[in-house]
Amino acid sequence: MADKSSDSTDRGSESDIHWFHSFAFPDGSTVDGIKSLEIQRAEADLFFESDLAGKSVLDIGAWDGFFSFEAERRGAARVLATDHFCWSGPGWGTRDGFDFAHRALDSNVESLDIDVPSLEPAALGQFDVVLFLGVLYHVKDPYGSLEAAARMCSDQLIIETVTALHFEALPAMRLYKPGELGGDPTNFWAPNVPALKLMLNTFGFSRVEAIPSPVTQDHPLSRPRGWGFETNARKKANHRTIIRAWR
Numbered sequence: 137m138a139d140k141s142s143d144s145t146d147r148g149s150e151s152d153i154h155w156f157h158s159f160a161f162p163d164g165s166t167v168d169g170i171k172s173l174e175i176q177r178a179e180a181d182l183f184f185e186s187d188l189a190g191k192s193v194l195d196i197g198a199w200d201g202f203f204s205f206e207a208e209r210r211g212a213a214r215v216l217a218t219d220h221f222c223w224s225g226p227g228w229g230t231r232d233g234f235d236f237a238h239r240a241l242d243s244n245v246e247s248l249d250i251d252v253p254s255l256e257p258a259a260l261g262q263f264d265v266v267l268f269l270g271v272l273y274h275v276k277d278p279y280g281s282l283e284a285a286a287r288m289c290s291d292q293l294i295i296e297t298v299t300a301l302h303f304e305a306l307p308a309m310r311l312y313k314p315g316e317l318g319g320d321p322t323n324f325w326a327p328n329v330p331a332l333k334l335m336l337n338t339f340g341f342s343r344v345e346a347i348p349s350p351v352t353q354d355h356p357l358s359r360p361r362g363w364g365f366e367t368n369a370r371k372k373a374n375h376r377t378i379i380r381a382w383r
């Protein structure tokens with residue numbers, strides 16, 4: 137694991153960094169992270185369907201920051217990237233990728249090392265658009281963490297998460313055994329869409345849309361209701377879902 141005591145003046149090589157995000161930098165160099173550029177771009181088109189021009193954006197759990205930099209590229213007036221788990225906490229990641237990309241893109245994105253429960257509008261203000269991407273299933277307290285993301289948001293909250301129990305009409309969350317979901321012991325909970333809608337309505341969002349992530353083939357939300365009978369394997373399956381919610 138790389139040294140977490142990142143020095144933003146250390147210009148280091150991108151090959152020393154264990155990248156999560158992929159990038160194509162203006163100088164023609166590229167980075168192949170765990171997540172492909174193709175998927176990131178397809179996700180960004182869904183996250184940022186509404187115009188970002190002049191908006192303030194908070195990216196919670198930004199890691200290497202692809203979506204923060206993408207929000208800036210799409211015209212956001214101010215972007216704050218935050219993380220803790222992978223920047224200086226117990227996660228295997230570091231903020232070296234974020235710092236490298238920040239320099240390579242000559243970016244004005246701001247950054248703050250802060251964990252989700254510590255996010256407070258009294259200290260940081262609210263943001264027009266809040267990104268809570270790929271974080272919800274990693275936290276032990278998904279209700280409190282989503283509430284923290286929600287309180288930072290004055291208009292639109294965009295969530296990307298693993299979802300489960302698509303055939304349960306009641307709001308519910310599935311708990312995974314350590315390592316059961318993707319072999320990653322930092323994955324705990326996956327809500328179903330009714331649970332996400334209930335939490336978001338409770339936190340003051342009047343309109344909530346759930347759409348299939350481009351990562352998931354054959355997403356239950358893509359199938360017509362009442363489509364055939366569901367096998368136990370389908371009922372147990374998890375999917376990735378994008379939620380767009382408005383105040």
Ligand SMILES: C[S@@+](CC[C@H](N)C(=O)[O-])C[C@H]1O[C@@H](n2cnc3c(N)ncnc32)[C@H](O)[C@@H]1O
Pocket residue numbers: 171196197198199219220221222223227251252268269270271274275276296322
């Ligand atoms: C799968 S990455 C998602 C990165 C980026 N937002 C994206 O969607 O591509 C998970 C992020 O959640 C953060 N994270 C993981 N576990 C966490 C925890 N227990 N509390 C807060 N953040 C956590 C990590 O630091 C990392 O930035």
